[in-house]
Amino acid sequence: MNIGGAVDDSHAQSSDTRGNLLEVRGLTKVFGSLKACDAVDLTIARGEIHALLGENGAGKSTLVKMLFGSLEPASGEIRWKGQPVRITSPGQAKALGIGMVFQHFSLFEALTAAENIALSLDKETPIPAIAEKARELSKAYGLPLDPSSLVGDLSVGERQRIEIIRCLLQEPELIILDEPTSVLTPQEADKLFVTLERLRSEGKSILYISHRLEEVKRLCDRATVLRHGKVVAHCDPRKETAASLARMMVGNEVTQVTRTGVPRDGKAEPLIEVKSLSRKPAGPFSIPLRAIDLTVHAGEVIGIAGVAGNGQGEFFEAISGEALQDAAGSVRFRGRDAGKLGITERRLLGAAFVPEERLGHGAAPAMRLSENLLLSRFRTDANAFLTSVGVVLNRAISLASQRIVADMDVRKSAEDPEASALSGGNLQKFIIGRELDRKPAVMIVNQPTWGVDAGAAARIRQALIDLARSGSAVLVISQDLDELFELSDAIAVMHDGQMSKPIPIAEATYEKIGLLMGGAEPGHAGHEHAKELA
Amino acid sequence: MGMLEAILLTIATAATPLLIAAMGELVVERSGVLNLGVEGMMVMGAVTGFVVAYSTGSPWLGMIAAVLMGAAFSLLFGFLTLTLVTNQVATGLALTLLGLGLSGMMGRSFVGLPGVKMSAIYIPGLSDLPLVGKLVFGQDPIFYISIALVIGVSYFLFRTRAGLTLRSVGDSHKSAHALGIKVIAIRYAAVTFGGACAGLAGAYLSLVYVPQWVENMTAGRGWIALALVVFASWRPWRVLAGAYLFGAVTIGQLHAQALGLGIPSQLLSALPYLATILVLVLISRNRRLTMMNTPASLGQPFVPDR
Numbered sequence: 001m002n003i004g005g006a007v008d009d010s011h012a013q014s015s016d017t018r019g020n021l022l023e024v025r026g027l028t029k030v031f032g033s034l035k036a037c038d039a040v041d042l043t044i045a046r047g048e049i050h051a052l053l054g055e056n057g058a059g060k061s062t063l064v065k066m067l068f069g070s071l072e073p074a075s076g077e078i079r080w081k082g083q084p085v086r087i088t089s090p091g092q093a094k095a096l097g098i099g100m101v102f103q104h105f106s107l108f109e110a111l112t113a114a115e116n117i118a119l120s121l122d123k124e125t126p127i128p129a130i131a132e133k134a135r136e137l138s139k140a141y142g143l144p145l146d147p148s149s150l151v152g153d154l155s156v157g158e159r160q161r162i163e164i165i166r167c168l169l170q171e172p173e174l175i176i177l178d179e180p181t182s183v184l185t186p187q188e189a190d191k192l193f194v195t196l197e198r199l200r201s202e203g204k205s206i207l208y209i210s211h212r213l214e215e216v217k218r219l220c221d222r223a224t225v226l227r228h229g230k231v232v233a234h235c236d237p238r239k240e241t242a243a244s245l246a247r248m249m250v251g252n253e254v255t256q257v258t259r260t261g262v263p264r265d266g267k268a269e270p271l272i273e274v275k276s277l278s279r280k281p282a283g284p285f286s287i288p289l290r291a292i293d294l295t296v297h298a299g300e301v302i303g304i305a306g307v308a309g310n311g312q313g314e315f316f317e318a319i320s321g322e323a324l325q326d327a328a329g330s331v332r333f334r335g336r337d338a339g340k341l342g343i344t345e346r347r348l349l350g351a352a353f354v355p356e357e358r359l360g361h362g363a364a365p366a367m368r369l370s371e372n373l374l375l376s377r378f379r380t381d382a383n384a385f386l387t388s389v390g391v392v393l394n395r396a397i398s399l400a401s402q403r404i405v406a407d408m409d410v411r412k413s414a415e416d417p418e419a420s421a422l423s424g425g426n427l428q429k430f431i432i433g434r435e436l437d438r439k440p441a442v443m444i445v446n447q448p449t450w451g452v453d454a455g456a457a458a459r460i461r462q463a464l465i466d467l468a469r470s471g472s473a474v475l476v477i478s479q480d481l482d483e484l485f486e487l488s489d490a491i492a493v494m495h496d497g498q499m500s501k502p503i504p505i506a507e508a509t510y511e512k513i514g515l516l517m518g519g520a521e522p523g524h525a526g527h528e529h530a531k532e533l534a
Numbered sequence: 535m536g537m538l539e540a541i542l543l544t545i546a547t548a549a550t551p552l553l554i555a556a557m558g559e560l561v562v563e564r565s566g567v568l569n570l571g572v573e574g575m576m577v578m579g580a581v582t583g584f585v586v587a588y589s590t591g592s593p594w595l596g597m598i599a600a601v602l603m604g605a606a607f608s609l610l611f612g613f614l615t616l617t618l619v620t621n622q623v624a625t626g627l628a629l630t631l632l633g634l635g636l637s638g639m640m641g642r643s644f645v646g647l648p649g650v651k652m653s654a655i656y657i658p659g660l661s662d663l664p665l666v667g668k669l670v671f672g673q674d675p676i677f678y679i680s681i682a683l684v685i686g687v688s689y690f691l692f693r694t695r696a697g698l699t700l701r702s703v704g705d706s707h708k709s710a711h712a713l714g715i716k717v718i719a720i721r722y723a724a725v726t727f728g729g730a731c732a733g734l735a736g737a738y739l740s741l742v743y744v745p746q747w748v749e750n751m752t753a754g755r756g757w758i759a760l761a762l763v764v765f766a767s768w769r770p771w772r773v774l775a776g777a778y779l780f781g782a783v784t785i786g787q788l789h790a791q792a793l794g795l796g797i798p799s800q801l802l803s804a805l806p807y808l809a810t811i812l813v814l815v816l817i818s819r820n821r822r823l824t825m826m827n828t829p830a831s832l833g834q835p836f837v838p839d840r
Contacts, residue, residue, distance in 0.1 A: 070712060070838070091714025106709035108702050110826045118695070119702050120713045150826070 020082070021046050021174055021205045022067070027076030029062050036062040038229040039076070044174065049196060049206045051216045051237055054226035055249050055453040060209050063226070064176050067207075068100045069093040094120075099172030101163045101180060107151050114147035117166045137165055141195050155309055157188045164195070175199065176207045181215060185307055186481070186514035193219055211249075212482075213242040227251055250454050257461045257486050260469060268297035271442050271473035273332040277325065279318050287311040289318060292499045294492060296473040298441075301465060302502055303488030304477040307517050311497035312477045313356065316446045319475075320353040321346040333442050344379050352440035354431055356447045356477075358424060362431045365420035369412075370394075370401040372419050373434055380438060400437065408433035409459065425452040432460050436467060443467055446477045461487045481510060495519045541785060542669050547743055549781030550680045551576070551735040555759035556766075556773045557683045558731025563763055564691060565724035566704035568833040570626025571611050573756025574633020575729050579604045579736025581637040584649055584747040587740075593652035597676070597737045604733015605726050607633065612725040616718050619835045630756070638749045649745030652676065676738045683731070688770040700724060704829030707836040717836050732756065758807075765814035768827045776814050783809045 024042040028035065037059045044050045054060045065071040067078065069087040078085055080096055087093050093100075107116050114131040121130065131147035138145040143161040151159060160180065167175055177196075181189040196206055196219065210216055216223060216237050223237040225248045233248050240248075272295065279289040289311055296302045306312055317323040319331055325339035332338055333349040343353070355361040363372045374385055374397050385397055401416065408429040412422055419427055428449070435443060448464065449457035465487055468474040477494075478484050484491050490502035493516035500516050555572050562569050579600035587596025611629050614620045654674045655661070661672035691697040700720055703710045707717045735755070740747055758780065766772035783806040791802050818824050 068712075089714060090712050091716075094714055100712075102712065106706075106712040108705040108709055110705045110828075110830065111698070111702065115698055115702075119698060119710075119715070152826075 019046070020044065021080070023079040023082075024063075024067070025077045025079070027063065027066060027078065028074045029059075029066060029071060030074050035229045037066070037073075040226070040229070040231050042224050042231070044205050044207060045222075046173075046205055047200055047203045048221040049200055049208050049219055051220035051223035052207055052209045052226065053211070053213075053216065053223055053245060053249055055211070058226040058249070059229040060226055061178065062229075064100070064178060064207065064209065067093070068098060068176060094170055094172075097171070097173040098176065099167035099170050099174070100176040100178070101160070101167050102178055107159055107162060109150075109152035111151060112147065113145060113149050113151060113154070113162050116151055116162055117147070117169060120166050121169060133169065134165055137168060141165075141168070141198065142191060143195065155307060157184050157307060160184070160192075164192075168199075172204070174205045174207065176209070178209045179211070180208075181210065181212060185517040186510050187518050188307075189215065213237075213245045216245070217242065225249055246454065257458050257465065259465055259487060268299050269335075270295045270297050271334050272296040272319075272444075272475060273335075274319065275330055275332070277315075277318060277330045279314060279323065279325070282314065282317075282323065287314055287497045289314055290497045294475075294499060294502070296442075296475050298471050298473055299468055300489045301468045301474040301476060301487050303484035303491040304475065304494055304499070305481060305484050305491055305513050305517060306477075306479070306494035308479050310494045310517075312446065312494050314497070315494065315499075316353075316355065316444070316477060319444060320351075320355065322355075347376075347380050350441035352435035352438055352443050354435055354443075354445040354448065356450070358427050358431060359420055363419035363427060366418055368416045368418055369405070369422075369430055370397045370416050372430075373397055373401050373404070376434060377438065404430060404433040404437050407437070408463075409456070425456050428452050429456055429460065432463065436463055439467075439470075440472060442473050442475075444475045444477075447480075448476055448478065449480070449483060450478075457483070481513060484513075485510075493517055536665070539665055539668060541789070543673075545778065545781045545785050546669065546673065546677060547781075548784050549777040550677050551738045551743065551755055552759050552762060552780060553680045553774060553777040554676070554683060554738065555732045555735035555756060556762045556777060557680075557687050557770065558728035558735075559759055560763045560766075560768055560770060560773055561687060561691075561700070561731075562724050562728035563832055564704045564768055564829055565700050565721050566707055566829050566831040566834065566836075567615065567721050567725055568622045568626065569608065569611055569615075569629070569725060569728055570623060570760065571608070571629025571633065571756075572728075572732050572760055573752055573754065574630035575604045575607045575732035576633075576736040576739075576756045576759075577637045577750065577752045578607050578633045579733030580740040580751055581641040581644075581736075581747060582733070583737030584740035584745075585641065585644055587650040588644060588647060591650060593650045593741045596650065596741055597652070597734065600733045600737030600740075601730045602733070604736065605730040608725050608729020608732070609722075611729070612722050615835070616721050616725070619837055622833050622835070634750060641747045641749065644747045645749065647746065649740065649747065651745035652741045674742045676734065676742060679734070684770050684774050691770070701829075704831060707831050707834070711836070711838055717838075721836075732759075735759070762810070762814075765811060765818065767818045767824045768829065772814065772817065775817075776810055779813055780806050780810045 020043050022044040024040060026039045026041065027037055028039055029037040040059070040063055052060050052063070062071060066073045067087065069089045069092050072088065078087060085096065087096070114134060117134050118130045134145060134147045138161065143165060145158065145161050145165060151162065180192060184192065199206060208220055217240070220237050223235050224231060225233040225235065227249060237245060274292055274294040277289055277292040281288045287310060292315065304312065318325060321341055321343040324342070325331060328337040328339040330339045333346060333351045336349055338346050338349060359365045364375060374392065378385055385393055387393060398416065405412065410426050410430045410433065412426060414421070422430065432448065443464065445464065448460050452460065461483065464474050464476065476484065476487065485505070488505055490504045491508050491513060492502040493500045493513055495517060496519060503512065555576055559569065559572055582603040583596040583600035586599035587593045607629070611625055614625045615622045652674050654672050657671050661667050663671070691701060699715055703715060703717050703720050711717050736752060739751055762773055762776045766776050787802040787805045790797070791799050
């Protein structure tokens, strides 16, 4: 069997009348009292790229999980090539010709790329033959890949290539891509679009899930928009504007974040100073930090861009005190050495931290919101929450907790629910609110709006800008470039454990940042600009 | 038979039950299941092997019955943890307690009876060779099974598609499920294999090591096998090395005690544990290799969303 067999798709046309590959009628899925999908209709024609749009929690993932057999619909019908089918397992979906590239990759970190690919092939193919086939296919689609590399060592973009090649090797007729560009640099995303257009020209259908409206307009032939589990529109995205698509998704206008200019008189006090911060890799799959320098002044928001897995997590751990430094002066808050201080001591210096992982890191899942509030602030706000002998003042905590819930518009099902009972977006609002409520002089946030819907995201971003303008220093690590452009005064880029000089927002372009994210001139591009400004 | 040869033979005898039980548990843990019931399955194998061999006069029937008993006992664990999704640690501990109690009851009227010993293989000529003769060509059949197990498990895990699938389930059951791999079925198979091995290891004790039945005769060997798997970072050949090292130091310290060296006997008794841990920790210093070989979803229950 040669590579031609894997790509050629001649049998697809002959199998039935040309027309719709997949028809979904009235598909419904209920979780408890929530209708995650409510009578959803969806039609995908052969050779089209069909966008599935919606905010987080709109039911996109639930819908595709039903199409891929990992969830069972409560009611409704799925027709594949005109025939009604019941898809009860991912294996069956694959046998029908449905392939899926997951948002949270379904790869095995401890196995090689070739072994990962071999696992999804049904035939008993020897591993060396798979490596060869994968290599050829990766060349044919311009997706460079070394089959013998260990997945745990690869960047997220490379992992996605494995997912895509793995999916293509199964010769699917429908490929479902779940937020494929959220982890890619703009340049990598462009390459992906070329691949997708090529697949379309070969007659394959693609269901494309994304919340990036510009790329949907550019790539997709048709779109289905979901809101609260219901289909609100079928449309041609090329005839819509990004704003009109956003309105369909959200149901009303999204408030714009306003960013007033910073007074750049050069007198602002540096509140966060990172000086030649280096760190050895903590585990076999983690990134070392290489001599990072960064200063954030009072009144500023600095954004840190980068493809996931380039050391942002390690940087956050080092700066928040989850990992201590050898040199006390490598991290300084408000002019005081903090390198050897733990998290609580750094918090006592006026710093606040919001880690990426909400459950287990940002909040204790099985504890109530008020208890989580106390856990993070019992030292910094000891006077407010504890008596002099350390007895908990329940009433004060409950009042503070209610204030945060009201300020951030946290939607919850009970008076004081456990953290794990909140949806991801609402928990994030609570965690951010919990830190903002302290009015910290230094605020460091990793992925502030990951998984948060558009309205709440705008609220969080505005709150961060307002905090900075009131005289605090704000550092935001994010994979979402749009977000960084919306709220930062300057953007630095992390690549392979190194950090570029911050590029002032007036000079930053997607292209410039994208090149740095891809590793062009690591640590140096934008240097002159920064110097001129300094 | 020379002194050295005798010592080497006793080392092999001490190492074999550990090796067999540990190879079974290695496969179980590679599939992502932590079965702490090795001791219980072993002791059930020991009592079953003895009773059947005593009643029928055939150590072979005893061995087969022990393997079946180990497998059946592990299926109980499998049903509880995989189908009913109980806590694996608690269920494993319960399995050990149940096995110790049940075996004591089953074997009550057999205590002290003369057992049937599985005879060693004798190949004329080869078995008479000096030094290596009895060691390599004159052992009992279960010894050869134990060596074949190491080779077989190593080949299965790293050279076959089925082994790759099993490792993938242990690495990430969610990803495996998304690929259409039958996670629960594979784990059932692995757990059953582990139980069969533990049963065989138990049979070795009551049919070869000391051919009789004594209550609680496994004496903690199941726990040592469990520890060996972890310290050998889930690699078959390292388990072999660990088991033989443990056997060697155990026998060595017995001889040292007999010589009366003036070292406290408690310290000497602790030596096998200390030496094994030390050596296996030293050879698994490469954290990268350890991480690669550690089943990432070990002990986590798998419940597919529906």
